Amino acid sequence: MTITLEPAIHGDRVSLLRVLGPAHVWALGVGIVLVGEFTGWNFAADKGGALAALIVCWIVGLLYTSVAMIDSEVTSTVAAAGGQYAQAKHIVGPLMAFNVALFLVFAYTMLEVSDAILLGDTIVAKAAVEGLNHNAFIAATIVVLAWLNYRGVLMTLNVNFVITAVAYVSIVILFFSVSPWTQGAVLKLNELVTPGNALPYGWIGVIAAFQFGIWYYLGIEGTTQAAEEVRSPARSLPYGTMAGMITLLIAAAMTWYVCASLMPWEYLGITYYPLWDAAKLTGSPLLENLLFIATLLAALASANGCINDAARAWFSLGRDRYLPSWFSAVHPRYRTPYRSILFLLPIALAFAFIADLNQAITFSILSGVLQYTFMSINIMMFRKKWPLGSIQRGYTHPFHPLPAIVLFCLCVVTFFAIFLGFGSQLIAMVAFYFLISLWFHFYRYKFVRRGDQFTMPWPKPQGY
């Protein structure tokens, strides 16, 4: 099969390519998130014990189910690259949109950095060779994946689908290999999680665990960045996002059960490789090697999706002149935002070489939670300005406004949890967004073509 490109009869514009389906949307969302099962979630056990890690698994699952439902409704209507940025622009206003785009770029770039560091550290840990440095593996991860993204979105997300599926299946294989229906043979949950140690720091430990409970699902909202490249946004985005969320809830439950049944919470809360360590504890070299490879694949899939999403958000800012329009270039052959991909590449490399994993993860989580807070307000405004029936929606989420209220309340709890652990970073980041907002309002916004930025063919909002 050969593919040739010809200018369409109605113009000579070069746009992103509409080639993706629901499976690609699933691969993008789950691919970004699944690494959180291989590392990250378990630090919740350090904050509040093994039971706290399970409680936040379900409560944060509720937060992200709200995110997925709200996102599916709005994105099935605002189908544009930039995802939540385009939503904010149309529903709230330009200043909010600028901030949301920065949340997205920071969240995904810092997550990409964390993934690359994790992959490098995992290889170094496996090799156990004196003097072996992780920098080469970090560089290869970021550059190879940037190259893949540069060459086209279809191959990028086909690769993500395969490696995400392999990583996911490895969790399922580990789960069934330890006879989950029998306690005492391999698993020892009764001995490791007792009434005496289940919540070692009480309920404040559960609150503190929210900070890392986010890792079970962080990034599922990234599916919306594919909005301009899916063949049928109104169908593919809700299907892909909701299927992804169901997949992750199952993976999170299996991961907690196996890990909490094999490791004491004191160790589970500090290891960087909970699933790999769990595989080692089964005594099976096959499982150990499988979970080692799966850890690498999960990190690769996450970094791959993050490069895709960060570049689309940056590209969208350029296209609306919120940043220089130079960033809005589309590769005429590969149909990717190639300048945005190349611009973010050295930034990711620099952070990966100088930052440590904890700092990168914290900046990613902070930007993510800021974005979720926005989403709860955004959906309330969306339903108020354009009530059901006023515009066509690909998906309508149920129980409105309950998911928005739940989402907002859980975001407040998570901010408090982050403040407990990383208060200075939280304040520094909020100060950064405040200052950059001033720069946008007083300097940059005059370059924006105000009439051109609102592209959705919607009726006037109610009350205007």
Added chain:
Amino acid sequence: MWTALSYASWGISIVLALWMLYDWFKIDTTFSEEVLTSSREGELEAVSEKHRI
């Protein structure tokens, strides 16, 4: 083996980075800025594909 893999990683990174820089230069000098930045939000793609099987 791991040390060799480390050197290979540096090599691959450098080759791919140089290729992307070369392609970037080639594209930017071949096509006008108006064409490259012509994408608009909300518009269906303006370049169509013909799949020949």
